[in-house]
Amino acid sequence: MILLKDIVKVYPMGTRELVVLKGINLEVESGTMVAIMGASGSGKSTLLNILGLLDIPTSGTYYLEGKEVSHLSRQDLALVRGQKVGFIFQQFNLLPHLSALANVELGMQYSVGVDRKLALEALSKVGLADRVNHRPRELSGGEQQRVAIARALAKSPPFILADEPTGNLDSKSGKEIISILVDLHKERNVSLIMITHDPGVAQYCQRIVRIMDGQIVGDEKL
């Protein structure tokens, strides 16, 4: 379970300060699939980064599985991030010089340890069993994003965070990615929090949280 209380994030902009998040209160039950929607600059990416422990809030408290994680040291943040969170980025963020398999193994290396069997399982789960030795540039965008999903799920994290996972894909590949994510969520009961601009994609989620100007302006269960 995720619980955010009065999360504020301020970025210094020269002499002025830019308040990106203005007191976010959010609770996400384990095993739910949540879409976060909002315009560019609304603060949704910052929120996702804080949820994924890539960034720390300026003030407020963040409880992850009942544990306060908003004031952890950098070392402990990395540890928790590795064990608890799988990321899927809009830019895929695969290492270009590594094969699909090595990229998936990289996702396990810093948390649960490399296990080739699990890595291959994850790749076949996303339908890339015959593509394991391909480098990212030899794969289509959709395939690259599937490698990234395999990388996130190989370590079986309780949370998967996705920042516009279909944003760089054509609609057909986008649909495939979404159906993989939906299957994954159903099968493993993993919590999935996803930023998206696409109302069609958001329809697959159980809940849609809308953000505007750093504040939650809408929260609907589907």
Place this chain on the structure above:
Amino acid sequence: MIKKWLKLKIFGSGDDSALIKRNTTVQKWLQPLHTAWVGVATHKLRTFLTILGVVIGVAAVISLMSVGRGTQANIVSSVESLGSNLLFISPGSTSSGGVRGAMGSATTLTVKDAEVISEYGSYVTAVAPTNRAMLQVIAGSSNMRANITGVTTDYQQVLNLQMAEGDFFTEYQYQSGMRVAVLGATARTTLFGEDEAIGQQLRLGNIVVDVIGVLQSKGASMMGNTDDAVFIPLTTLRQTVSAQRTSTGEYTVNQIIVSLSDKDYIQNATAEITSLIQYTHNISEGEDNDFSITSQEDLIATITEATSSMTILLGAIAAISLLVGGIGVMNIMLVSVIERTREIGIRKALGAQERDIWTQFLIEAGILTLAGGIIGIIVGWVVSVLIQEVGNTTTLVSADIIILAISVSIAIGVFFGFYPAWQASRLNPIDALRSE
């Protein structure tokens, strides 16, 4: 506390095999090595340039220093091959009106001095006065300008000269000023080539001499190059070159070489011979000597000093190469860490600790500089062997130089591999991920 919580959670979930694996010692050590190896193997241009930088630096230091050290060792050993129990007496610089002439330009040393030393010196086994003249030597159709050295029979013993053909001249031949000559190895080849030399005739200035012996090659030494020289009796030299005499009618010589019964007597013998010559030259206490005595050891010291400065010069050039190579390595390391900031961000997003990041870059730098160092040693060694073969000089590869070159390059590589990576490892993962 955090670790405990994480372990409890994951152990408790039943799927704990992977977590245990992460904690085994083998994976703890092998994983970073493997990660670093992949980094080295997949960034081929960086790997090549870094290794090249280290190879150039290390190879330059090793080969240049081997030339310096080799030359030094060569000269010292050729001086020592003369025997370390020799004293060299030269006419001292003439001092007139405060102007000092060049060393050896005076004509104060005489055959008489040699006889006095031979007769009264306590530690002396042989005395060899020598006189030199550059003359055109003609043998049939060949000719060369050679150093004609007038010597006594003792000269062969004093300088430990071995005969390749024929014999050295005898005491009788010396006393009677017979026109005979002994050739150095190079002079023999220049004048006669493959032909028989013994029994042939040579024209030296206005006299003709018979060749009676040829010396074994000895290489260049302090006494000049005996290989290039033609040796004739001192008495015979006077017949072709107008002999200089002192006011008292003594024949002058360029040099007197004294061999002592043991090198331990060098100091005592030097003192004794100094007073003997002061007596024969009428030099009273406090006056400047008109001669100088140098021992073998003085010569070695002087030469070592001279060649040391050459070695230092070569070392400086080598150090510059090492520095340039090091700056190259530094540049590549800095650029590659900047290029790979995104990779660092990805690794951190996947849970990498700062330690994981800088360990990876440190091991990568270590692998690169070590490989470069080893190749550099091999290349440096090969180059120094080539210099020895082609350049016809002695080179000497020494362990301390290898260790120095390797440690400097590893220090540069590791520092500049580590430092920027350490800085990048501290970046906020968000900022690292945004970098292109």
